[in-house]
Amino acid sequence: MQTALIIGYVWPEPNSSAAGRRILDLIDALQAGGIAVHFACAASPTEHQCDLRALNVTTHAIALNCDSVDRWVAELAPDVVVFDRFVTEEQFGWRVSSAAPNALRVLDTEDFHSLRAARELALKRALAGNPSADVGAITVGNAELYELMREDDRLLRELAAIFRCDVSLMISSFEVTLLQEYCQVPPQLLYHLPFTVDQPAMTYPDFAAREHFVSIGNFRHRPNWDAVLWLKQHVWPAIRQQLPRAELHIYGAYPPPKATALHNKRQGFLVKGWADDALTVVAQHKVLLAPLRVGAGIKGKLLDAMLTGTPSVTTDIGAEGMCGECQWPGAIANDSKALAAQAVSLYQDESQWRLAANACGPLLAKHYSRADLGPKLVTVLRERHLNLNAWRRDNILGALFNFHSIRSTEFMSRWIEVKSRLNKAD
Missing domain, CATH: 3.40.50.2000 (Glycogen Phosphorylase B;)
Structure with a gap:
């Protein structure tokens, strides 16, 4: 495994959000494992984004709903592709599957969006009629959380992305448990990877x-x-x-x-x-x-x-x-x-x-030790890539979602692509 492609939801801003820090964690782990990293993103650049080129990452601006991405991914021929959040997998997963069928597909969930939405829904209901009420933290049980999650089709979209990928990186052990116990996700599809840090090298004020x-x-x-x-x-x-x-x-x-x-x-x-x-x-x-x-x-x-x-x-x-x-x-x-x-x-x-x-x-x-967690991640990715065909054969639900559920997003994208061409012709 020599080349990794990360497809970002946005250009990473590690000084602005934990999501940006997470991307740099992945880049560091892959590079430390001897893997060349490419980062591609369809979002607009920002003044606060990290200078990835200074980190020896090759960057690419790509377009949504455009078959130029297919040709480019095929030419790059990455060994592993990491999707930054489930919406990015929805947009580009089917293109990667077609253009680089032998690439290990990895979903970095960032966090379990359905869980966050469920708690926000519970808080909204608790504050109904009095937005400034002193309502405490939403600490409902897992069964109630799951019922709240089922009220939003975001859960189904996230689960479909998880099943379509060869492995999903989960930042929270709690979310791993929730997915296994209530959403019937096989443990082997999930890999717990929290933030990674080096031990502090300096003494801070007392x-x-x-x-x-x-x-x-x-x-x-x-x-x-x-x-x-x-x-x-x-x-x-x-x-x-x-x-x-x-x-x-x-x-x-x-x-x-x-x-x-x-x-x-x-x-x-x-x-x-x-x-x-x-x-x-x-x-x-x-x-x-x-x-x-x-x-x-x-x-x-x-x-x-x-x-x-x-x-x-x-x-x-x-x-x-x-x-x-x-x-x-x-x-x-x-x-x-x-x-x-x-x-x-x-x-x-x-x-x-x-x-x-x-x-x-x-x-x-x-x-959170970077020296411990980074090499373990790369070892897991290499082993899974080495046994990719057998792994996918055993993941029957993944095959099902790649065969059926993915078609709606693909055809919507192709429709937008054709419509854009017709508009330009006019």
């Missing part, structure tokens, strides 16, 4: 050198925006009542006017916007707040807290799939009063703070 609280997250991501609103309306007022001089510094990419309008210096609620370096910013603060009521996957902001030895206060949604049997480096609570109490306690109690800060390193080493 308790006495830090001050204030921090929250960080891309404002375009709905769970992050909901967390900011919950902070503003309920969690932060409860903290501020006990710590009247404390400030909350809120950072995140793409802050909309509705977010900057929440800035209130008198309340200590400071919307800072973009962070040039998330780790440097987080390391200046005593406690990171991540009161996530909804969401899926695992959270880059909480990983940043661990990397900087910063205790974090979050919900079960935030911590989901992140620590296994390890001690959480901070506190977990699911309602505003409990979150505030835990945050104040960590902020004031130096011994409690140190225990949480010291728990970061062991957790990172056990669950």
Whole structure:
């Protein structure tokens, strides 16, 4: 296996979102395994995108609904193709299947979108009639989650993409369990791969050198925006009542006017916007707040807290799939009063703070080691590629979805392609 092609949903912005960081994790693992990486994307470039060429990645701008992609993929002849999110597999999976039939097809789910949508639906219903009500984290059981997921055809689309691919990379162990137990996805189709990091190489400020609280997250991501609103309306007022001089510094990419309008210096609620370096910013603060009521996957902001030895206060949604049997480096609570109490306690109690800060390193080493996880991923991909024909023969549902379900997206794309040609001819 010598050549890998990653087809991106967008051009990666690792300083803006965890999704961008995830792409760089995959690139690093593939390159460390001696595999040349190409990255292709149909989205428009952005001013904040990573310079992939500086990372020795060959980049390609491609078009949607255009057979030029077929010819280009056939010429490249990649050994493995990674689809960034299920919608990208829907758009390009059938083209790759035809143009490079011997390429291992890998779906990087980023997170389980159906799960996130189900929790957002549950929150919407809980807030119906009173959008500013103090509703806590959505912690319904797996059976109820599955029923909520079934209300949206996104679940079927995601499952079809998972079955069509040879392996799907899952960032959260919780999502692996949900897919196996409720969606009947065979374990061999799923591979658990969290974020990968190197152990911190520098010492970050100690308790006495830090001050204030921090929250960080891309404002375009709905769970992050909901967390900011919950902070503003309920969690932060409860903290501020006990710590009247404390400030909350809120950072995140793409802050909309509705977010900057929440800035209130008198309340200590400071919307800072973009962070040039998330780790440097987080390391200046005593406690990171991540009161996530909804969401899926695992959270880059909480990983940043661990990397900087910063205790974090979050919900079960935030911590989901992140620590296994390890001690959480901070506190977990699911309602505003409990979150505030835990945050104040960590902020004031130096011994409690140190225990949480010291728990970061062991957790990172056990669950997120780049040196351990990267080579294991490449080994799995090589073995599966080597036995690809037998693997696909045994994946009968994958064959079924590739034979039937894929046809609608293919023919819609071909129709758009023909229509475009006719319009140009006119």
